[in-house]
């Protein structure tokens with residue numbers, strides 16, 4: 001029987017009050033956070049229905065972040081791969097990635113809810129930089145948790161956050177990467193919920209976060225759909241994006257979920273939660289998750305700090321479960337090749353994260369011959385150039 005709570009969610013509608021996407025999602029949090037989650041869900045529902053909130057956000061996205069982002073046709077690379085490749089250029093947003101879309105919305109929401117402090121977790125540093133940016137823009141305090149390992153990999157972004165006035169706190173437990181930073185941020189939120197908004201960076205975590213982040217990233221898919229309609233007179237055959245927590249992918253998928261375009265998420269081989277398809281609970285929601293035989297979370301391993309996460313947003317688990325999207329995995333070596341390929345053929349140095357999606361397109365080129373592929377270029381590669389220099393030289 002169809003569950004009215006989840007029926008709409010299967011097509012990316014508003015989830016029910018339990019925050020479920022089919023079997024996935026929900027809210028698995030300590031009692032102390034439940035009121036904060038409920039307050040946030042009500043606050044977002046109210047804001048999202050308010051035309052004044054939407055107008056203010058649209059204004060910020062246009063005048064501050066630089067939206068709409070263009071759609072770029074890759075002539076030289078298309079010829080090389082034997083298919084038609086279009087890029088949605090989220091790398092051209094202010095601060096260099098799609099993360100700013102989510103953060104501007106959440107910062108506006110936080111201010112509307114009377115909070116004066118933003119806290120966030122970050123992996124590659126892009127979400128931390130975006131949060132520090134919004135905090136500076138709105139005159140709010142900002143604390144960003146970042147795994148110690150990532151602080152070394154992404155020193156430039158640590159310095160950017162500090163320049164922007166944020167305090168970067170190292171997460172020194174576990175693998176000292178993104179999952180540990182999320183744990184620290186959740187802990188801080190519990191202790192300071194009166195004055196703090198936890199600005200979660202991906203379409204994951206307890207309800208209402210996967211819903212809020214998807215709605216705030218929906219702008220990518222909405223724009224891309226209209227841009228494809230104008231350019232192609234219809235939809236691309238394939239829409240692809242990298243998947244860490246899943247926010248850039250859910251953003252672009254949302255524009256095409258009701259079409260016959262194939263939706264393909266690409267995970268790192270060392271962090272392929274959907275490919276393994278073992279359900280579990282992490283960071284407040286049920287989803288596919290890397291874990292050992294006793295259900296303990298195991299560590300992801302990827303060349304890109306932004307995808308180094310053992311789980312995936314619950315709506316992706318649902319899309320995989322119902323067969324509406326499929327998830328592929330690529331190796332670090334394939335990613336390094338794709339990173340160079342796009343740089344050389346199109347003059348665009350991608351972040352290592354979206355280079356995953358390109359690595360899959362490149363590997364699958366024979367199957368995709370003659371077809372039109374829309375790839376979400378979620379961020380620019382400046383942050384990764386130092387790391388690549390060490391690997392390639």
Ligand SMILES: Cc1ncc(COP(=O)(O)O)c(C=O)c1O
Pocket residue numbers: 097098123124125126127201202203242243244245246247248249305306307351353354378379380
């Ligand atoms: C450029 C870029 N793309 C993708 C991601 C992965 O996040 P998500 O799966 O939420 O889009 C990150 C995370 O840091 C990122 O910096």
